[in-house]
Amino acid sequence: MKPRIENIFDRTDEDIDAIVIYNSVKPHIDKTFFYVTGLTEGQFENCALILYPDRSSEMMVSKLESESAGNADIPMEIMENRDDLEEMFEEKLKDLDKIGINASELTYKGYMKIEESTDAELVDVSDAIIDARNRKAQKEIELLDQAGTIASRVAENIADKIEIGMKEYEIAAELSYMMKKRGATGDAFETISSSGPNTAEPHYTSGEREIEKGDFVLLDFGALYNQYRSDITRTYIMGEASDRQKKMYNTVLKAQEAAFEKIEPGIEGKKIHNAAKEVIDSTEFEGKFIHGLGHSIGLSTHDGSGLSPNVDVTLEPGMVFTVEPGIYISDFGGVRIEDDIAVTEDGFEFLTDADKELRIL
Ligand SMILES: [Mn+2]
Structure with a gap:
């Protein structure tokens, strides 16, 4: 080409x-x-x-x-x-x-x-x-959008399948199956299916732990579709949610919203990261957002750039990033909410669109 x-x-x-x-x-x-x-x-x-x-x-x-x-x-x-x-x-x-x-x-x-x-x-x-x-071409954005749509529908439907007593790896397998049933060629990367205290580790994958009442269940996964990839994270709470869990969740949601308000061509990536970080740092969860806000995604899950204090990038139409703030508390748990967006001429468009109001399963 x-x-x-x-x-x-x-x-x-x-x-x-x-x-x-x-x-x-x-x-x-x-x-x-x-x-x-x-x-x-x-x-x-x-x-x-x-x-x-x-x-x-x-x-x-x-x-x-x-x-x-x-x-x-x-x-x-x-x-x-x-x-x-x-x-x-x-x-x-x-x-x-x-x-x-x-x-x-x-x-x-x-x-x-x-x-x-x-x-x-x-x-x-x-x-x-x-x-x-x-700087993705329109054709590439279309494929990323398809990959995002597959993951979004699965993120919504998996909630009905998660039960107390289920093992983390069973949910990971379910996610993979559900994405392939919707036309994905495979997983975009190794799925993170974590529960309880394991959710406090951002790059945990999945293990044998059984889901318990009161757990956070954090699922970070994506679809591979015609070589292009999506990356979405949703966090659910099992049975009933404590006030602290609800506060963590809503703070992460607000942090993501603050990032979205900043995204448009011409802004530096690190400023978007900072907007999300400021929301978290203004609460009792100060210092608990421990990674960059997002990474560029395309043919690779980590496509080389990002919305992070360590990356110099000024946003341009066609750039595609994940936006994924999180709060992580050792021995307690973590919340992350992640969506993929494409920068447009006058703002951005969502490539993932799964519901993200707090869901207690
Ligand atoms: Mn990601």
Whole structure:
């Protein structure tokens, strides 16, 4: 896709002769391969893509996937076996002076293979790639919206399936099944299904703990849909809610609302984080919001940018972020509410839209 290649080259030094995107095997697949080709199916292990400053490109794909690859409007060479790629690299790269690589995704073995085939200087263009991929095209937003809709409907329906005595991993399995029943290709990432005190750990996954009365149940999951991903979190309370639990929940909800009020083109990401943090820090839960407010999402769950004090980004239309404030209290529990949004010309639109009033199950 020429506009996407242009997006990348617009952000690199002018004297780069080519950019090589080279996949290893799963999970070391550079999603930039899908960004540039627009392909939605196939694995493309050990396949490569070379991009040129004139916006042309070519791919080297295994014969196992030549049919899927044919859906991209990009010239391709078919590899009969793995040694073919070394010869192709040598033929195409040997006379170049400066080659861009995506150092965030290329394996070291892949790097050595490129290096052996050329005398060119290899330079990291990963910042340019992250920056280009952060500005989503309309087609990408549509796929993200579909992924968000699948997760949203599941977030609403899972509540009817959660019961006292159920194990955390059973809920995780249920979520996965429900998303696939609605057309997801898979989970966007490993589901977080936590309960009780486990909800206080933001990156807990799931375990054997059984749901008890009075528990928080925190579910953080997403759908993979045609290579694009959603990421949603809802927190429920089992049986009955204490005043402290209700206050935690409503504070997180207010913090998310404060963030939404700030989101528009031109604002710095960290200011949105701060707006949410100020709401939490003005309550008894001061200091209990312990992570960044959100991350960019697209072909990868963490697409390289974010709404965080550590990230320098000014919002532009087409950028897609999660907005996920939380409060975490050790040995008690945690609440997080997360939605995905796309920045528009005059504000933002929701990509997830599941109900989020406090639900006591
Ligand atoms: Mn997230």
